[in-house]
Amino acid sequence: MRFAALSALWLAATAWAAVERSDDGNVRSIQLRTHTLKQPYLDSDMASRWYDFGGDTIVRTDSYIRLASERPSQNGWLFSRVPLTATNWEIEVEFKISGKNSLFGDGFAMWLTKDRGEAGPVFGHKNNFEGLGIFVDTYKNNRPGTVFPYVMAMVGDGKTTYNKDNDGKDQELAGCSARGLRNSKTPTKLRLTYFQDKSLKLELMYKTEDEWQLCFETNEPPTIPSVTYLGFSSETGELSDNHDIISIEAKNLYTTGGSSSKQPTTSGRGNSFKPAQGQSGGSWTWFIFKVILFFLVIGGGYVGYTAYRTNQKRTHRF
Numbered sequence: 001m002r003f004a005a006l007s008a009l010w011l012a013a014t015a016w017a018a019v020e021r022s023d024d025g026n027v028r029s030i031q032l033r034t035h036t037l038k039q040p041y042l043d044s045d046m047a048s049r050w051y052d053f054g055g056d057t058i059v060r061t062d063s064y065i066r067l068a069s070e071r072p073s074q075n076g077w078l079f080s081r082v083p084l085t086a087t088n089w090e091i092e093v094e095f096k097i098s099g100k101n102s103l104f105g106d107g108f109a110m111w112l113t114k115d116r117g118e119a120g121p122v123f124g125h126k127n128n129f130e131g132l133g134i135f136v137d138t139y140k141n142n143r144p145g146t147v148f149p150y151v152m153a154m155v156g157d158g159k160t161t162y163n164k165d166n167d168g169k170d171q172e173l174a175g176c177s178a179r180g181l182r183n184s185k186t187p188t189k190l191r192l193t194y195f196q197d198k199s200l201k202l203e204l205m206y207k208t209e210d211e212w213q214l215c216f217e218t219n220e221p222p223t224i225p226s227v228t229y230l231g232f233s234s235e236t237g238e239l240s241d242n243h244d245i246i247s248i249e250a251k252n253l254y255t256t257g258g259s260s261s262k263q264p265t266t267s268g269r270g271n272s273f274k275p276a277q278g279q280s281g282g283s284w285t286w287f288i289f290k291v292i293l294f295f296l297v298i299g300g301g302y303v304g305y306t307a308y309r310t311n312q313k314r315t316h317r318f
């Protein structure tokens with residue numbers, strides 16, 4: 001089975017190509033293919049290998065995945081099939097909320113939750129969820145003094161209930177107003193970056209193309225369950241709008257240390273804080289990681305080839 005060795009080498013080569021360096025030299029990223037979704041979204045079997053959808057979700061392979069349309073009482077979802085297991089990650093989503101109505105709603109949610117594909121009243125997903133929800137809320141139910149659309153994060157522990165009547169004000173972790181996000185002439189995107197025990201940051205793009213606005217950043221990020229699915233959902237009631245996901249790009253982030261990396265002191269939350277690894281000699285950590293990966297791949301290919309030879313000898317014998 002020379003093929004096994006060759007395919008292992010090919011995998012290694014593509015893994016290499018997917019590694020990116022960031023500007024500050026301390027954070028590197030690898031694309032998570034399992035959580036990335038782009039046009040045409042579906043393969044030849046009219047299904048997606050990595051994502052599943054349901055409810056009123058419509059897939060237009062050349063344009064978008066529409067979670068809820070400009071019609072009353074729509075409810076749709078899109079969820080990853082496999083959990084997101086990366087410790088640190090970045091998820092960038094291009095979306096579009098649009099419509100002709102002067103009164104519209106309700107918005108959509110992005111999820112990192114234990115549950116997947118369960119319809120319910122929180123932007124189309126179940127209430128009392130466990131994990132993190134990011135809500136892009138376009139309809140102000142009752143939150144005086146706040147400009148809508150309003151984008152907010154909520155952390156659910158499985159018991160806390162999202163209160164739609166005041167747009168989740170009491171359950172809010174952090175958020176921001178995003179006037180002009182709906183029916184924007186430029187592409188609209190969100191980018192959520194999570195470093196376990198270190199930071200959670202949400203950025204938005206809706207005013208000018210390629211210009212990110214910081215929505216919030218916290219150095220006390222929530223604990224996200226170890227098994228979480230990445231998902232999206234949307235719901236319309238009497239008022240409606242089109243809620244589209246255009247693309248999802250997920251990356252695994254690695255901190256490799258370096259001079260400009262901040263080293264926060266021990267947090268007050270017990271032993272949960274893990275400092276960034278390898279502050280001195282960060283490039284060494286990265287080098288050693290690559291060497292180990294290289295030998296693992298070569299070793300894997302060799303083992304596969306030896307097994308094949310042994311198997312062939314046996315086959316010949318009989």
Ligand SMILES: [Ca+2]
Pocket residue numbers: 106137138139140141164167
């Ligand atoms: Ca609302």
